Amino acid sequence: MTNDEKNETVERKIQYLFNENMNMFREEGISSFALGYPILVKQNNKTKSVMKSPLFIWKLDIKRSKTDMNEFIISREENSEVEINKVLLIQLLSDDKISLSDVYSDEIEENEKSVLTFEEIKKIIEKINEKLKIDFSEEFKLEKFPEKAEEIDKKGIEKPFIFYGGILGLFKRQNEGIIQDFNDLRENFNKFKFNVSDRDDFQMTNKNSSVSTDPSQQNVVETLTNTQYKIIQGPPGTGKSQTLTAIITNALENGANILVVCEKKTALDVIYEKLAELGLGDLTAMLNDPAADRKAIVKRVRDLEEKFPKTEQYDEQKYEYTVNSYKDLKNKYNEHQNLLKKPLKSDDSSSINDTAIKYLEGKNYSDYYYVDTTKNDINSIYKILDRIDNLLSKIGNISNIQKFENIYNEKLGQISSYEIFFSETSDTLENLKKLISIVEQNLEKYGDEFKNSYGANKLKVSVFSIFNAKIREIKNAWNGIYSDSQKVRNYNGKYINKRFSEHDYGVYLKELKEFSDMLNEIINNRKEFISFIDENKNDSISKEDEAFINNFIKYSEEKGINDKPEFLTTSYYYSLLQNSDLKNQRYKDFGINIPKLIENDKYITENQRYRIKKYWNDIRKRALSNMGTGENIKMLYNLRKNAKYGKINTLREIVATNVNFFKDMFPIIMTDPNTCSAVFPLQEGIFDLVVFDEASQLKLEEVLPSMMRGKYKIVSGDIHQMPPSNYFGTETEQTGLTENKEIDEETLFLSDSESLLDYVNNLKDDVIMSYLDFHYRSKHPKLINFSNAAFYESRLVPMPEKKEYIPIEYFKVDGIYKARKNDDEADKIVEYIFGEKVLIDGKLPSVGIVTLNLEQKNNIVNKINNYLRKNDNEETKNRYNQLLENNMFVKNLENVQGDERDIMLLSTTFGKSEEGKFIQNFGPLNNQDKGYKLLNVLITRAKYRFSVFTSIPDENINSWENEVIKNGNNGRGIFYAYLAYAKAVSENDREAESRILEVLSGDKMKNTNILYEKIEDTDKKIIEIIKNEIKVGENDEIVKNYKIGGFTLEYAVKDKNEEKAKILIDLNSVNNFSGNTAYKSIIYRKNMFENMGYEYKLLDMASYI
Template identity: 25%
Template sequence: MATIHKQITQWRDGLLAPNQNDVLLTLIPEKNAISIADFYKEEGIFSIEESAFLKKCLKQHQQHIKETGSPIFGIAQDKFNFEIEGKMYQMPFLLADASIKKNRFNSTFEIEQIEDFYINPLLLKVLNLKVLPENTTEAIDELQSLGLKVELENGIWAANFHPHRFVLQKELDAVLEAPQLSESLKSLFGEENENTPLEISEHFLFSADESQRVAIEKSKDNHLVIQGPPGTGKSQVIANLIGKALGGNKNALLVAEKSVALQVIYDQLKKKELHHFCVLYHHELKSKHIVRSLQNTWKYLEAIPKKHVVVGQKSELLQQSLDLTLDRLRQHDLIGGISFNAFKKGFTPNEKARYLSKKPSVLEWIKDKIILKQLENNDFPIFGGWSKLKTEQNSIHSIEEAMNKALRLLQNVSNNNLNCIELQKSIKLSGLVSLFYYNDQALPSDLFEEDSKKQKQFLKLFKELKTLTEKEELLKREEAHWNKSFSLSELQEFLAAVASTTRFSLKHWRTKNKVFKYTDLNLLEAKKALENLVELNTTRRDLINTKEKLRKLNIPEEFPVLEHIHFAISRLNSVDNNEVQSLFKMSKKERLAIKNSVSIHTEISQLLRTYFNLDEKEPIQKQIQELKEVLPQLVENSARIESISNLTKYALSKTQSLKEAEEVIYNSHWKDFKGRFPSLAEINGSDLSSKIEECITTFDKESEEFSLSIAQQIKTKFEEYHTLLQTPANKLSQEEKALKKNLRKGKSILVKAFEKKRVFPSVRELLESEAKLWIQLLHPVFLCSPYSVAKSLPIDFAFDLAVFDEASQIPLSHIVGSVQRSNRIVISGDQQQMAPQFYFQKKDHQQADALHHASFYWENSLLTHHYRSVHPRLIAFSNQYFYENKLKTFPTVNPQKPIELISTDGVFNERSNEKEARIVAEIIIEKIKNKAFDFGLVAFSQTQLNAILEKIPTKYLDQLADKDAVFIQSLENVQGDQCEHLIISLGYAKNENGDFHMRFGPLNQEQGHRRLNVLMSRAIAKITFVRSVTSDDFSISANEGVESLRKLMLFLEEENTEAESSFGDGIQQKNQQLEVSDVSKTFQSGQSVIDFYRTSVSRGWKVGFII
């Protein structure tokens, strides 16, 4: 934490570090400031004649507000001139923020003081003082009393004093003075901390592509950096994040230096009627405006009807269904071992074709079919009996041996026409016959007759015998306690003595002593043991009697034999009664013959299972003999035959031709698939399109419901506050009473403010009062610049979510206060855009931008779908050289030629190129004549830009004054603008002597290459590039900016000679239709299909799917 404090202190000191160029250190009239009055006017309004200096001030002031959200213009009252250690200072004494506007009617500048004067902080810094009197005379007297000779110069001066730095200084002071640094701020500086999940809504205000959803999902659990290249929908992500925060009863802060970035999000939320709950505070928000904004939201909440809004979740279920469909279509072995798409390409279902439960996979069949055709060409009878051989697992040689062995075994079988079915019946019968024997000894057959008298007697005796045996085993354990065996009479005598309660019986006493000589048990245990021994004796006597009864029935008494008989009875009683009866009708000799044949039958069956796939109904011997006859052909083609699967051979045995076999195999697999996935089997391209359209329309409906639910949610809380105000104190808890007190006071403050006509409380005053609760309810979303946050938001005014947009342009120190106030941070920007500029700061006080710093400590998420350019070629240069070709593009129908390259022979003379300037001026004049106010003009230098503008008559330039869609900039000032048609003039060229010096101004400086990325990512529909040199005029340069320009020249020349497809694999363009041939391969998720479909349709395409 000490390290963080040290860093913040360094930044704070850097804001006040003296710099000789700083107007607050050395104010030189007519050079860096202009005198506007000799004495101060109480009304603080000054009307000054037009001057070049004020014109320059106004331009810089407006540009700084546009780029950073911070006003830099102000006025100063009185100037102190003094010398310290031989160095002269001419420092303004009092400063105040002021506005400056040009009066178009009388050519004057209107300057108005908008805040109170404060002492120049740099003056206090130089003099090493904490305070001075704000009265000029008193301040002079105090300084002179300290020994400083001060010369006073009265007057009012105007200049770009950059007073915003002192606002930021106070912000950093507030962070340093905070009781503790927030977990978010610690994390920003690399300290580990545990993040609490951000509980936000699962719903969306706007559609979100796959990469946007990934970023939003990540932000729930951790602070996040969103890397958003140009045109990738950062504003969509931010609007969705804010909407989700509102849906989760959270508040949010959006910070951006440019007002346009805040306005974009405000306009997005306005589409959903959620702007009522936002305050847009860029650089100048008068108290009157925020009070009116709060009043309007108050009235809005009172006016909207109360509704119960249920936000559906069907779109999520539909998308999951689409994902499942794509996963199935993507499954490589979905139908017969191949994918859905591959199967449909090779087969058209025929419902009349036969079905086989056993069949080869499609891949097996394709492989085997090639071999079968080769065999057929060799006159091999592929539909002959050879298919009954299992050549896949066995060699032809081993099959031949199996044939001979089977034929030998069959000679010992009485039935020459024995087939496979009869063989299995015989084996089964042999199994039943074996039940009549135990160790080859025949058992009485009448035992096995169901419900016979003898069987019933046996079952009864077996049950008794089993029970007695188990009881004997249990009681036998008692014998271990005795070292002698006893007769029954002894046991009874011992038991009587032990059980006796007679106190004076000599006989019993002697008997007891005798008992305890044979055991170590105590009296109680001995008694129980003797009782068990008596019971054991009885059990053994019963066992003898039971076995005697079995012998009388002519049944062996050995327990294993008895268990076999019991099992045999159970088995025979469970099989078909006719089969059992046939066994009883046989003589002993017949049963014995069947029993003895089982080994031969089993061995034959094993051979058949291993080597053959015989017809079950045909005689085995006959089939094997026929196979033996074709053995020579099998040997000749053994290598091919052995590689054919048994399932293929089975299919051949059921068909008459390869065509029929293929149809049967494919159709059988199709029927299996259709049974498992009936809806998927019926799907076609039109069905898939309908599914996607349903996903989109359902999502859009739910997003509208979501926005309505947010408004209702806020209205509910608004009504709850009013209900609390009307609830008697005796019905409230202490906590509710305290809340009621604050709400009543806060409402009173707001109502008074609503009634005012002038002199409104400041934003900070309102936020530090009890009105804070109402403001947080009415305006849970603040859209601010770093300057407006620092200026008006108390350091303890907390946010659940803070989002920083275009953070590559925000110095790290400018976000510290906002991060301190917030629980979850999302930083959005593009590292390939320009970094922030630092005014009046020495190099050792300069710092990294917020995006670059945060990307080292927090997880990064890249947005990859580029929506701005209607043709991929417009973003191709940036995509290739800055974004590693990770951007996905979405072309429009019939776009115009995206890049127009105009090469001329202009000469670079006196820092401009007149010929290029004329060409560009003519293009712009033509566009103005056609009322095409959709362009941007960029020249690589301000001088070239001026040369172009000088060639455009004033009557045309005046028409551009109020056209927001038009921008005219030099390369160094291009940032964040976009246009339909971008017109570029390189300007730089060979001089009159034919020399090309390759000095390109800002392009040669640090970050110069990024200027080209910014430039080449501004166009929506067309780029016109005017140049007077080619890539051949460049030499390879170590300067990154110059080398990037050479590559741009190569790229532009390539555009004129090469045509390239706008679509990836799997997507074909046919007129105004896009056909996706394999949707599961082309897209990896349902969301990516939806993104493609939604965007393509919005750009004029009809999208079809081929399934």
């Protein structure tokens, strides 16, 4: 290897250490870059391999020069820590049964700053020699490593020795605290119950918090102490940190202390920042490193003793009153919503809520037909409607039914033969026509005198006919008419029994004509009338139903009702609601109490922090007083050795002396699993609440001791995200597999991949899962819609976009896949981040780059460094430095969980080989059980835009549907589906986009691109209500099922020429407002929609019944 090649290799290694150290520091808050010096070389007694391990780890800092991109600066602060290699201690104890802990502690604990001199190191080595018999030099020097490692191994086999060479590397945190806890567990196993049965329900006072919560987050708070274990199932971007902050503030007000445990300091920082914004940061102890954090903790306690801060004042009485008022208002509202869930009748599955909605969505009638709901249910209503419908279809119209009904009811028994009946009807009709004709002829001939001679004037006609020939002719004419009408009277008496007027000619003539029309209709509807009779003969309808039908038909005819089925069903719902409890037990003064509820919620959220501060400051004062004089505190919390303590007390010793005092000073402890074990005594239930964040990434064996320390255990994570294994990295990427070999995916998920989340999720007793349903991270719903459809059963509710833009970019690169890398994709990504496309509104966002294997990740890092070397100008330097300031990272798929950036870039890496072959070997993504979890984590990291650079052939991507149908939403099928989705969104192909979401969700996500529905029937009652309650302009229209992000509003008012609504309308139904946090849904929706610039109106259904 030439010197240039050697230098290039060293440069790549330094670049790698710089990038990895930067990523680790962002996540864990601790720099891992250090020098291991000197090196103990020793043969392992069991395996016979040669161990080369540093005795001490010297903390260093590594930075990239901002002026010269090819220059890295490695430095060490004067007081930087020197750590003992505790991994070496454990190895020696295990292999040689030699304990060297006293050797280290004797020297280091004497040194306040933990900075060793070479003389002190020499003394430690001499003491090690007494136990281990090693070969070492008394002269300190920096030895060069030999060209061949075998030279060191050979000497180490002969005898253990100290090699004075140094190793630059990343020395991750050591879990000596956890190891010690397990040693204690093993030695005192029978003393531990592994279950805290004695748990106080500290939530007896209230269930409020100091931060705004959505209904699903509030549900977590309100059910916090229902069980010993609670799982917070929080998909990406659903506000887990906000939920945990709400839990913490609620617990604080209720007097509980909290232990928050997470492996990643970045997650703890987010929660701490939220607490600090509330002014509660001083109640929190953030512990990352027991040695490094000790001084700050000691100083804070001493400062509290010397000068206790003033407590901010607030109106305690008003706060108490508001809390009680709030509790009363929300309980009454929740009771009202529970009433809406009740069935209207014991034998009816329909709820008050559903019935009210059906009634309001019915047509708007001025009056309704009363239905006796004690005798009729919806089935009998449907039966009556069927009967009316059958009659109408056979007879034609309602008037026919009424006429036929009269004949049928009175004289059915007389009709022995249809032929005789219709023959007599026909003869009578002819006779009627003749009568009417004669009457009209005489009327024309004699005029009013003929008319006045009818009925009551018979005596006058009889008398005056003697003297007047004209009257005599009129009398004879009427006698003829009476004689000819005998046949009509006979028919009438036999079948119809109609009474004719005997006093008024005009009425009589009108009745004759009506009678004629009726008979004519019977003749013309002979077939229909026979069907009517058969219908009545064959249908065993009750008298009550028959009377109901007749009365309803009569009523609807009088009211001019055309749509009788709709009118009858709406009338039925109306009658049901009138007889329900809704009227008497409704949430009275809705328009007054709901604004008051919202006002109380805001007041408590803003003022709870003051209540918390006062409560805990009082606790602290008592604790400080109980410790006695200030000298007692300073002796324990010492900055240097004193008369009582001959050395500086470690943080563990301070806490162990009086753990309750420490918890009173800091009721919130935020730490990682190892620091927790290193600082706090292993005592079950010493904290009221222990909270685990990112629990899917926590190994059970590392957090079990922390979990034992809590009474209530809150486990926050996502069952659809990655377990804490490293199967994507060294286990698969460094195996040296050839391109035509498949990875043995069964080896990817070993027993050590089980997480705390998996463990608690499999518990059957005393555990409950609460779901977070609202997605906040993505600035556009399309960034989360895929995961929502594929993995979360479409239950996530994303926030709406604030502006229209394309949130997913798809770049078809078609690069060659060679040596597990894709240079073309790497080049395109480098070009992208140093170009203009990366900008958002002219500003440089935060950027994350992810690859599907380690080689491509390193390839992109090298490409970036090569670009910096070739473009050594101010513009490039400024862009790169700004990217770093915005926390740009380059990671492989396994390490991206928990990160989020404005823009995420994905290199799918795989493509055709130089020979044109495409091997569908995507490593762990192919895993049929858990491969989808990696994809889910990857595609949900972007806040603003996700950009895909791919070389995977279209023919493979297009096979997504067959793969998904065959294997479900997993493996390469779901990977291909996402690429197809990304392409559809990028090209604004809404049809393809909707199709993918429908297939993945099992048709749960349909019509995602339809903004609203037009209302065809504008005569609905609800429309009239909206017009009465809201000012609807002439150019406005009311639409239904209006979508905003993942929300759907029943109704909205919009300008006819605009797509966006002006006014959003919710019905106070259990569809939107239900459960123990129904009240919170109102507050949440109103605040959110109004903050978006909409006018929001909530209509109380009960007010319109």
